[in-house]
Amino acid sequence: IVALPSCPLFLVSVRLQTRVFSPTDAHRARKDATDPEPPTDESEPEEEVDPWDLPELRDTGVKWSDLDTKGKVLRVLKSIVKFILLLGLLYVFVCSLDILSSAFQLVGGKAAGDIFQDNAVLSNPVAGLVIGVLVTVLVQSSSTSSSIVVSMVSSGLLEVKSAVPIIMGANIGTSVTNTIVAVMQAGDRNEFRRAFAGATVHDFFNWLSVLVLLPLEVASGYLYRLTKLIIDSFNIQTGADAPDLLKVITEPLTKNIIELDTSVIRDIATGDPAARNKSLIKIWCKTKKNLVNITVPGSVNCTPDALCWEEDGQNWTQKNQTETINLNKCTHMFVYANLPDLAVGLILLALSLLALCTCLILIVKLLNSMLKGQVAVVIKKVLNTDFPFPFAWVTGYIAILVGAGMTFIVQSSSVFTSAITPLVGIGVISLERAYPLTLGSNIGTTTTALLAALASPGETLANSLQISLCHFFFNISGILLWYPIPFTRIPIRLAKALGNRTAKYRWFAALYLILCFFLFPLLVLGLSIAGWQVLVGVGVPVLVFVIFVIIVNIMQKRCPRFLPSFLRSWNFLPKPLHSFKPWDKVVTASMTFCRTRCCCCCKCCKEKERDEEKDDMKTKDKSLEMYDNPALTIEDEAKVTATHL
DSSP, rough: OTTTTTTTHHHHHHHHHHHTTTTTHHHHHHHHHEEEEEOOOOOOOOOOTTTTSOOOOOOSSSGGOOOOHHHHHHHHHHHHHHHHHHHHHHHHHHHHEEEEHHHHHHHHHHHHHTTTTOOOHHSSHHHHHHHHHHHHHHHHHHHHHHHHHHHHHHTTTTTTHHHHHHHHHHHHHHHHHHHHHHHTTTTSSSHHHHHHHHHOOOOOOHHHHHHHHHHHHHOOHHHHHHHHHHHHHHHOOOOOOOOOHHHHHHHHTTTOOOOOTHHHHHHHHHOGGGGGSSSSSSSSSEEEEEEEEEEEESTTTOTTTTTTTTTTTTEEEEEEEEEEEEEEEEETTTOOOOHHHHHHHHHHHHHHHHHHHHEEEEEEEEHHHHHHSSHHHHHHHHOOOOOGGGTTHHHHHHHHHHHHHHHHHOOOOOHHHHHHHHHHHHTSSSSHHHHHHHHHHHHHHHHHHHHHTSSHHHHHHHHHHHHHHHHHHHHHHHHHHHHGGGGOHHHHHHHHHHHHHHHHHHHHHHHHHHHIIIIIIHHHHHHHHHHHHHHHHHHHHHHHHHHHHHHHHHHHHHGGSSSSSGGGSSSSSSSTTSSSHHHHHHHHHHHHHHHHHHHHHHHHHHHHHHHHHHHHHHHHHHHHHOOGGGOOTTOOOHHHHHHOO
């Protein structure tokens, strides 16, 4: 710089360079290189992950082409073993559902028969609806509750018009099984979210259909009139029994566990006093009925063809009576148990729930291990992909037909919907595809009931067939309401909202089950027994309040400017009235307290044992010190001194 005074431009450039590479600036440059740059406004924000998106199924293993001959053989053998295990677990899963239904019938079957006895309450359509829900939940079978209704109608205790709301309630009650199955997937939040939504979409479809069609039926009787017209138009003859394909597979196992005599429930419902003292557990599986003549007093049975005589001033006659002769006992494990129905029902309830949970967990884990690779991707695409553009709308209706056909094969909508619930949870089937499959299962279970009705004897054929047709057209009407137009598929949106809520607060799932299937029907039934004036006086204000809250919630999200300022949010209310967070704290604290109190005794016992062991060890050490030999304990001076003392 000193040597070149005539070059001011060079000096300036050198100074600029020196300034750039000064130690301070070099330190700043190193700091900037190590520290990440803060995000600018121009940077794109990260996309939030939608919890309802199906998880990607990636091929995490070695490709088939990269395997040698031994590896290919091992992979094929593993796949075959897994498939056989999956079939075995599904078999036990279906059998445990059957045993669960039997357990519920043993626990609450006679109570269900008693509920049906009050004909004055059954004439109230709202009471009939909740009775159908409660009875189906108690016996875990819409077929059983429907057969009870058919028996009551055939015996003249109930009219077909009064039986229609009970059939609607049975349609709601049958969806409790797959909701219980969904609760067992509460381990993973996203799986639980999808599984619970996949199960409760059935509940919302049934409840929404009832909210629209029950008032319409009460006002116009369109289901009764339509089915009556069909019955009168055709000369329908009695036919063969409905095919029971699933029973052929499951009976070898279930009949060795328990067999029930469901005619006892029907006899209680129809008012037979002798049925109350009978047990639901079947003891004699093979019986024979003979027609015998007995002698009875009285001239009532004296007809021209009957033999009558007088003896000791009293008229006697002969009467035909059916006598049942027991031939062979059943072979199930409770035939010699001599236990009451309630005890056997509780035992089977615990065992079936344990088997159900175990099978479900193992099925989910096995499916997760099997659904990897190209096969899983293909399965997922086949199940969830729509047809090309002009025919995309056809895909859902084909899914409805598939659901109806599969339910007809397995003879139970509960089994079918409970089987697809874990698949929705692990992400193989989307909620949008599970919805039409569930609607199809509703139709499939009604076709099974129709075939069962066609097998009825001549005197009960018309009534049973009309009730089955009411069930069929109720589900068809619900599908027409809540499926053809995408905007009307409200059950999917409600199920997603409930799935989000239960994924955040998992205890809410149990609360939902208890409220929807037990407490709410029991409350409505109690109000109905008190009289229709009480039911209307309590129910109408509550219904108006619920509608008001729903409308305000919708307006808060979409057009809050039309609401008064205090109604634009619920913050003016106490927090427990508009948020689950305080309740979540209470539930979490109570569960922690219970866990602590339950384990307190064990902890105290263990600590006491540890203290005793420590005291024993100290005593042993002291005894060793007292009798130690000084010549052998030179290393420890303290012990030597103590020994001398």
